[in-house]
Amino acid sequence: MMSEHLKRQAAAMALATLKPGLRLGLGTGSTARHFVDLLGKQVADGFDCICVPTSEATAEQARSLNIPLSDLDTLDRLDVTIDGADEIDPQLNLIKGAGGALLREKIVAAASDVMIVIADSSKLVETLGRFPLPIEVNRFGLGATRHAIAAVMVRHGAESGLRLRETAPGLPYVTDGGHLIIDAFFGRISQPEALSRDLLDIAGVVQHGLFLKMCKMAYVATPDGVRTLAAD
Numbered sequence: 001m002m003s004e005h006l007k008r009q010a011a012a013m014a015l016a017t018l019k020p021g022l023r024l025g026l027g028t029g030s031t032a033r034h035f036v037d038l039l040g041k042q043v044a045d046g047f048d049c050i051c052v053p054t055s056e057a058t059a060e061q062a063r064s065l066n067i068p069l070s071d072l073d074t075l076d077r078l079d080v081t082i083d084g085a086d087e088i089d090p091q092l093n094l095i096k097g098a099g100g101a102l103l104r105e106k107i108v109a110a111a112s113d114v115m116i117v118i119a120d121s122s123k124l125v126e127t128l129g130r131f132p133l134p135i136e137v138n139r140f141g142l143g144a145t146r147h148a149i150a151a152v153m154v155r156h157g158a159e160s161g162l163r164l165r166e167t168a169p170g171l172p173y174v175t176d177g178g179h180l181i182i183d184a185f186f187g188r189i190s191q192p193e194a195l196s197r198d199l200l201d202i203a204g205v206v207q208h209g210l211f212l213k214m215c216k217m218a219y220v221a222t223p224d225g226v227r228t229l230a231a232d
């Protein structure tokens with residue numbers, strides 16, 4: 001499929017920039033999966049690195065490829081994290097979390113000196129909000145948390161509502177951390193910093209999928225080649 005080909009090109013470009021000996025964060029999702037696959041081949045050829053995965057799925061893939069793994073108890077900082085994104089704006093602010101790994105992804109990205117995003121060009125947007133914003137919430141008090149998120153949505157002029165993510169009707173999606181995810185349809189997010197603060201002020205919100213000023217560089221694959229985007 002064309003988009004899989006583009007994702008792999010972006011992943012290959014990111015891998016080509018990495019020096020041996022780095023402490024790497026490994027993202028989650030189909031694009032990150034290409035990166036881990038390519039990294040596995042490089043490790044098999046002797047490439048030295050130590051990696052912290054952002055999800056159980058990525059950990060399992062990395063283990064199957066004999067990629068050396070660690071965690072953020074053993075390593076307190078990482079050099080680089082390579083991850084995908086659901087939306088990328090011109091300042092390289094992101095929406096992440098379609099794959100349900102946003103909490104670990106944000107912890108790993110925050111512990112990294114540099115966050116690099118890999119994506120195909122369908123992820124580029126002028127303003128964040130085309131994609132529903134994933135919000136990770138505690139199971140306890142779900143109704144009250146939903147109500148509080150709905151009030152924030154009204155304050156931010158949201159268009160269409162929210163829904164609890166499910167794996168099947170009536171079966172909530174559960175994150176690796178044991179939390180639930182609410183997908184909130186904001187439409188155009190004109191004040192992402194204020195929205196981030198308002199959501200984090202809600203007691204039942206564990207984290208949300210706005211990654212603001214975290215990404216330093218993005219490799220975005222287009223049919224004409226991979227573009228390198230850098231944050232100001």
Ligand SMILES: O=C(CO)[C@H](O)[C@H](O)COP(=O)(O)O
Binds near residue numbers: 027032099
């Ligand atoms: O945030 C994520 C997972 O929580 C992913 O990085 C994001 O959803 C992009 O995934 P894909 O590469 O499959 O499009």
